[in-house]
Amino acid sequence: MADNLLTVSGVHTLIGPYHILQGVDLVVPEGGVTVLLGRNGAGKTTTLRTIMGLWNASQGEIRFDDHLITGLDTPDISRRGIAYVPEDMGVFTDLTVAENMTLAAANAPIDQKRLGWIKALFPPIGTFWNASAGTLSGGQKQMLSVARAIIEPRRLILIDEPTKGLAPAIIKAMTDALRELKETDTTILLVEQNFAMASTIGDTVAVMDDGRIIHSGVMRELTEDDAMQEKLMGLSLEAHQ
Amino acid sequence: MLTRLLSGDTPRSGLLTVLLLIVLISLAFAPFLFPGTKSLETAARICIFIVLVASYDLLLGYSGIVSFAHTMFFGIGAYGTALALNTSGPNYGSLIWGTLAGALVAALFALAIGLFSLRVKAIFFAMVTLAVASAFAVFVSQMSWLTGGEDGLNYKIPRELTPAFKLVNEKVLGVRINGKLVAYYLVFFASAVLFLVMLRVVNSPFGRTLKAVRDNAFRAEAIGYRVVWYRTTATVLSAVMAALAGSLLAIWLRYTGPATTLSMEIMIDILLMVVIGGMGTLYGAVLGATLFILAQTYLQNLMGVAAEATSAVPLVSTLVAPERWLLWLGVLFILSVYFFPSGIVGRLRAGRA
Amino acid sequence: MSETAIKPRIEKVPLREQFFQKLPVLLVPMLALLGLMAIGNPASWLTLTVAGLAMGMMIFIMASGLTVVFGLMDVINFGHGAFVAVGAFVGFTVLAWLAGWTASPSVMLNLAAVLIAILAAMVVTGLLGYAFERVIVMPVYGEHLKQILVTMGGLIVAQQMIYVVWGPDELHLSRPEAFQGSIVLGEAAIEKYRLVAVAIGLALFLAMRHILKNTKVGLLVRAGVENGEMVEALGYRIRRLFLIVFMTGSALAGLGGVMWGLYQETITAHMGSEIMVLVFIVVIIGGLGSVEGCFIGALLVGLLANYTAFLAPKVALISTIALMVAILMWRPQGIYPVVKAK
Numbered sequence: 001m002a003d004n005l006l007t008v009s010g011v012h013t014l015i016g017p018y019h020i021l022q023g024v025d026l027v028v029p030e031g032g033v034t035v036l037l038g039r040n041g042a043g044k045t046t047t048l049r050t051i052m053g054l055w056n057a058s059q060g061e062i063r064f065d066d067h068l069i070t071g072l073d074t075p076d077i078s079r080r081g082i083a084y085v086p087e088d089m090g091v092f093t094d095l096t097v098a099e100n101m102t103l104a105a106a107n108a109p110i111d112q113k114r115l116g117w118i119k120a121l122f123p124p125i126g127t128f129w130n131a132s133a134g135t136l137s138g139g140q141k142q143m144l145s146v147a148r149a150i151i152e153p154r155r156l157i158l159i160d161e162p163t164k165g166l167a168p169a170i171i172k173a174m175t176d177a178l179r180e181l182k183e184t185d186t187t188i189l190l191v192e193q194n195f196a197m198a199s200t201i202g203d204t205v206a207v208m209d210d211g212r213i214i215h216s217g218v219m220r221e222l223t224e225d226d227a228m229q230e231k232l233m234g235l236s237l238e239a240h241q
Numbered sequence: 242m243l244t245r246l247l248s249g250d251t252p253r254s255g256l257l258t259v260l261l262l263i264v265l266i267s268l269a270f271a272p273f274l275f276p277g278t279k280s281l282e283t284a285a286r287i288c289i290f291i292v293l294v295a296s297y298d299l300l301l302g303y304s305g306i307v308s309f310a311h312t313m314f315f316g317i318g319a320y321g322t323a324l325a326l327n328t329s330g331p332n333y334g335s336l337i338w339g340t341l342a343g344a345l346v347a348a349l350f351a352l353a354i355g356l357f358s359l360r361v362k363a364i365f366f367a368m369v370t371l372a373v374a375s376a377f378a379v380f381v382s383q384m385s386w387l388t389g390g391e392d393g394l395n396y397k398i399p400r401e402l403t404p405a406f407k408l409v410n411e412k413v414l415g416v417r418i419n420g421k422l423v424a425y426y427l428v429f430f431a432s433a434v435l436f437l438v439m440l441r442v443v444n445s446p447f448g449r450t451l452k453a454v455r456d457n458a459f460r461a462e463a464i465g466y467r468v469v470w471y472r473t474t475a476t477v478l479s480a481v482m483a484a485l486a487g488s489l490l491a492i493w494l495r496y497t498g499p500a501t502t503l504s505m506e507i508m509i510d511i512l513l514m515v516v517i518g519g520m521g522t523l524y525g526a527v528l529g530a531t532l533f534i535l536a537q538t539y540l541q542n543l544m545g546v547a548a549e550a551t552s553a554v555p556l557v558s559t560l561v562a563p564e565r566w567l568l569w570l571g572v573l574f575i576l577s578v579y580f581f582p583s584g585i586v587g588r589l590r591a592g593r594a
Numbered sequence: 595m596s597e598t599a600i601k602p603r604i605e606k607v608p609l610r611e612q613f614f615q616k617l618p619v620l621l622v623p624m625l626a627l628l629g630l631m632a633i634g635n636p637a638s639w640l641t642l643t644v645a646g647l648a649m650g651m652m653i654f655i656m657a658s659g660l661t662v663v664f665g666l667m668d669v670i671n672f673g674h675g676a677f678v679a680v681g682a683f684v685g686f687t688v689l690a691w692l693a694g695w696t697a698s699p700s701v702m703l704n705l706a707a708v709l710i711a712i713l714a715a716m717v718v719t720g721l722l723g724y725a726f727e728r729v730i731v732m733p734v735y736g737e738h739l740k741q742i743l744v745t746m747g748g749l750i751v752a753q754q755m756i757y758v759v760w761g762p763d764e765l766h767l768s769r770p771e772a773f774q775g776s777i778v779l780g781e782a783a784i785e786k787y788r789l790v791a792v793a794i795g796l797a798l799f800l801a802m803r804h805i806l807k808n809t810k811v812g813l814l815v816r817a818g819v820e821n822g823e824m825v826e827a828l829g830y831r832i833r834r835l836f837l838i839v840f841m842t843g844s845a846l847a848g849l850g851g852v853m854w855g856l857y858q859e860t861i862t863a864h865m866g867s868e869i870m871v872l873v874f875i876v877v878i879i880g881g882l883g884s885v886e887g888c889f890i891g892a893l894l895v896g897l898l899a900n901y902t903a904f905l906a907p908k909v910a911l912i913s914t915i916a917l918m919v920a921i922l923m924w925r926p927q928g929i930y931p932v933v934k935a936k
Contacts, residue, residue, distance in 0.1 A: 078829035090824035568754035
């Protein structure tokens with residue numbers, strides 16, 4: 001079990017009257033990038049939010065590092081070492097970049113060495129350190145959101161569509177940053193629609209449809225198997241072609 | 242026939258039916274069953290408050306809107322009738338135009354407030370109505386040249402509605418058949434008609450849409466209902482009903498003042514009656530108003546006895562003093578919002594096998 | 595990636611827009627100027643302006659907690675007025691105990707008595723706020739309708755409890771010696787106490803701004819107003835933060851109650867619900883959730899209420915409603931609409 005950092009088994013999530021997750025089984029091996037693919041409405045975001053405790057699972061269990069985290073409050077889940085980069089980035093636009101980062105370092109003052117590393121990964125963080133986060137561009141907000149998630153060492157980062165709506169140059173910067181992050185023992189669970197990007201950094205992959213995982217395995221197998229890609233990607237990417 | 246009169250919305254609980262029948266029969270024959278001035282006053286008050294509380298339920302229970310301006314509309318109706326009777330003499334003409342004018346002004350006010358503040362949140366509407374109603378109450382007491390200020394207005398009503406008018410010279414069943422009795426039955430039948438009208442409204446397609454809007458405004462909007470329009474219409478309708486209830490009060494009391502119509506205390510009473518009786522069930526208004534007014538009139542005597550009995554225990558005797566009955570109602574109110582938001586009627590219907 | 599590809603979007607704001615952004619702040623002096631023109635006599639104007647500012651500051655103190663609580667947790671407390679009344683009663687009781695100090699000509703003793711009274715009032719209302727949050731508000735998070743009803747019920751119970759504890763009559767108390775009388779400035783007489791109220795209010799506003807801008811708790815509050823979920827995802831317990839804010843807001847309402855009571859020198863159990871009308875108007879004008887908006891709104895309401903009380907006393911309260919309507923026509927969400935992520 002030790003090699004799986006996160007195990008989601010048989011999770012159901014209801015949002016109001018809607019039954020979004022209908023028995024999700026997902027494992028995230030330690031130390032790599034797991035990509036969660038699927039078309040819009042398949043339940044990817046809900047899966048991340050349920051792991052983070054922002055929605056409550058009505059059934060099933062979620063284990064992180066062999067400890068049950070289902071039913072814990074979001075702050076407790078966060079403090080166990082899971083960071084979350086939501087789809088809307090969740091940047092506090094009323095605060096400056098510096099203030100956003102200060103809050104993100106929840107347990108201690110900002111580690112200057114680590115901050116230097118982050119500024120190298122995402123130069124705008126340094127450039128606009130004292131600017132209001134509301135004045136940043138979409139790509140810069142995305143960088144800030146990821147930067148917040150890694151300002152303290154975390155074991156697992158949940159990232160929801162970090163390249164959505166971004167220019168190719170920024171997508172590349174983001175991909176490079178995630179690849180470098182991977183080298184630092186951080187496990188990443190990445191929701192992505194951009195298969196080209198996902199396939200370059202993903203180690204393992206899971207595909208969702210209708211609130212269930214319909215395929216999971218090693219990324220390389222999927223990139224090399226055109227027939228399977230055709231079958232699964234038809235589901236997951238048709239809306240985006 | 243009876244079901245049609247009730248617009249198909251029957252009480253749907255044996256005990257509830259019995260209770261409602263008791264209230265109906267007691268009110269219909271109040272002058273004969275409970276002779277005496279005090280009990281007739283109480284009965285008329287119950288009739289008027291049933292209409293007032295039911296009209297508030299149109300907003301709170303059926304539309305999910307909290308308004309603190311209901312007494313303002315009640316007061317506008319009362320002052321409309323009172324001012325007309327006061328200025329153009331105690332005849333039916335002024336009684337009718339005063340009542341209509343009050344209802345019209347209430348409708349216009351409600352329209353303005355609704356269009357203005359229902360677009361935003363329920364909380365916003367509650368705050369705006371609270372502010373507007375308080376300002377209105379102060380304003381009315383300031384305009385003493387017109388409204389009599391804090392003292393209010395005393396005026397004459399058509400002679401046929403006063404005790405001086407004798408319909409039959411002998412007593413019937415020991416009761417004097419005079420104008421006061423006529424006035425009571427005017428109040429009773431007018432209240433009954435208004436109540437049935439409201440029952441019809443909530444069971445019409447309009448009423449069902451209101452409930453859909455209440456339960457999920459976002460969805461209702463998506464389906465294509467114009468949420469603001471529905472809510473504003475409900476506000477106007479409820480204001481007109483409240484104004485008419487106010488007119489009935491003005492006729493019955495032959496007096497209109499801030500304390501009987503506009504005060505925040507009455508607003509709180511209405512809130513308590515709706516919630517304890519049962520939100521979203523007009524029958525709750527009947528039970529809520531009846532129980533509350535009976536308690537207000539008679540329970541305080543009982544608490545007086547309790548205070549007397551516990552006078553040796555200092556704190557307890559203060560807690561059960563008759564003036565403190567609102568304390569216990571407040572507690573009851575909070576508990577009912579938590580534990581049975583559908584009130585007495587909801588409990589009775591749920592208990593039905 | 596090149597630095598040039600990611601230029602910030604901080605452009606020069608056109609002068610016209612800058613003016614409109616600053617406009618809310620300018621509203622206060624504009625109203626004061628308008629008042630001067632309408633009143634004519636500078637001495638009366640000065641007296642009224644100080645009175646208006648004092649009233650505004652006191653309303654701000656009472657309203658600030660309410661608006662932050664709303665911003666942070668989407669909770670509006672209709673029972674907030676109860677804290678005002680309880681604060682005033684506790685403060686008066688303490689001052690009555692310390693009658694020897696308040697009647698003494700020593701300014702220090704006077705000040706000490708008032709400070710102790712304020713402290714006692716704030717502690718009691720802060721604790722009451724704790725109980726209120728746990729018992730009344732917590733079970734109905736996220737349900738506006740029930741919130742309004744339940745907090746209203748809480749107000750009824752609290753008011754009745756005041757009757758039980760302090761009896762049914764209103765309380766009278768004269769201000770301590772040092773706060774009585776006026777300072778004469780030319781032809782204008784300015785009550786000392788009003789200056790004290792302005793000073794306390796201003797100090798509190800500046801302190802609050804400092805806390806919100808420069809401390810971690812302040813940052814958390816501002817971040818929580820915008821996106822509470824994200825604050826939790828970063829590992830902070832927003833419920834605990836909310837409880838702290840709720841208690842602080844209640845304590846501030848208690849402080850406002852003592853100040854208001856000393857201003858009027860008479861208090862009743864109903865004073866809370868009467869002041870709440872003004873508080874609500876102020877909070878709506880300022881924009882639900884905005885401390886700065888609340889401050890400007892309070893000053894506007896205070897000034898306007900005093901000017902109209904002088905010019906046309908019968909329409910004083912109506913004029914504040916008219917102000918609210920005018921502001922809402924201009925900005926439907928209030929002067930400073932609060933950004934909400936959701």
